[in-house]
Amino acid sequence: MFWRLFIYRVKVLLRNRVTLFWTFAFPIVLGLLFNLAFSSLDEAGQLETTSVGIISKNNEKTEAFEKVLHSIKKDGKSIYQSKRMNQNQAAAQLAEDKIAGYYQIDDEDVSMSVSQSGVPQTIMKEFLNQYVQRTAEVETLLTSGAIQPQDLSADMFVEEDFVEEVHVSENYSIKSFYFFTLVGMSIMYGFMWGLKNANDQQANQSSNGIRLSLIPKSKLTVSSANMLATLLVFYVLNMIILAVYRFVYQVDFGDRWSYICLVYFLGCLATISLGTLIGNAFSKLTYQQKLSIGLSVSMAMSFFAGMMGSQTVKYWIDQHLPLLGRVNIVNVISDSMYQLFYYESLKPFYQNLIWLSGFAIVFILVNVFFERKVQYDSL
Incomplete structure (x- = not known):
């Protein structure tokens, strides 16, 4: 039955x-x-290097952010080329289209500014979204004790290890x-x-x-x-x-x-x-x-x-x-x-x-x- x-x-x-x-x-x-x-967003690897500005108000967070940003590569070449600058310089270069946009990093948050809509700007936004999410997940894992701090730093945010183990450079999608x-x-x-x-x-x-x-x-x-x-x-x-x-x-x-x-x-x-x-x-x-x-x-x-x-x-x-x-x-x-x-x-x-x-x-x-x-x- x-x-x-x-x-x-x-x-x-x-x-x-x-x-x-x-x-x-x-x-x-x-x-x-x-x-x-x-x-079309996954065609980032076919793009030429995108220049972005960085306004830093927290040196430690900026260094960590730049390390992840530069780890996204295609054929061994970084997709992003960043340059630190102040607010006035960033605004001026953005207006002249010398940079696709700029990130502003302070003690509490990471924000982004662009002057137009396009594939480079969309990719910048998606990268920032995933970076913020990854950072939030790291903090959650640390708080819960699921992963030790030394394991996270080695597994996710250190040079080639981040690219190789998390598959961001070759399989980033x-x-x-x-x-x-x-x-x-x-x-x-x-x-x-x-x-x-x-x-x-x-x-x-x-x-x-x-x-x-x-x-x-x-x-x-x-x-x-x-x-x-x-x-x-x-x-x-x-x-x-x-x-x-x-x-x-x-x-x-x-x-x-x-x-x-x-x-x-x-x-x-x-x-x-x-x-x-x-x-x-x-x-x-x-x-x-x-x-x-x-x-x-x-x-x-x-x-x-x-x-x-x-x-x-x-x-x-x-x-x-x-x-x-x-x-x-x-x-x-x-x-x-x-x-x-x-x-x-x-x-x-x-x-x-x-x-x-x-x-x-x-x-x-x-x-x-x-x-x-x-x-x-x-x-």
Whole structure:
């Protein structure tokens, strides 16, 4: 009976065209738009050296910043040529187009000024965004004690080690950075499948739920078969999406494919379970109302993960409210992909795996609690 339910559920899921569109076709189309929008940014290596100015108000921070800036190279040649100057000199050279822009480094922040919009200026901005994020992650790791200071300095910010181990010089890809967040959002859409499961299992929500409640099998057997079928379908769909991103859109995800597949599996399990939880917890609402709740949560998580041009918000959260970033499934998935691509050490990645596993376990246990206690009156 279990496998009959499983096969039946797979057939039902594959006939749901609306959910298939939003969880399969939509991420592929959105990925195409990302590819068209961000591919040109990865042509930095084909650009001639970009001259930038630096206004320093903190010598120690400036030296660290310049070391990272100069480590981005193509064929052994640094993409950026920097020169320290004062405010008046920077403004004058920027007005005369002698520099693409300038960075201002003080005790609290690193800011950037440009006079026009172009590929060099866009690359400067993206470099600054990632530098700020990396710095925030370093501070978080130091605070948590996950990595010792000497390990971080050797692993990330010292001359060739930064370029070789973090893969910034040869594999540095702005497009990949944005696609990592897109991966998180597309996996987050798995809540739709879980929500559909909950809706089809509840007798007060659908005719299918009425029929399932009458069969001589426990609710746990039915929900387990539905969950396994949904996980299989959604995971396979995401593997196809990943293949499209990698081989059609030429997105570089690195070479740690076993870990990437594990992130996908745990992410799919967690988001499907979350969708089922939304369906079980808000059983008195209509399906469309529960779907709206799930979409709102997904959009909020995507925004705080930097999906919609909100990288500054994401970096601020990582630095000041790290727990908020940890409970954001989209952020945890995108950070996991980011860490697998850039980091040699897997310690931060393992922490994210623990969080994803924890989400899945908690959601499943709460769903079991809801499904065991639900009862329907016989009329």
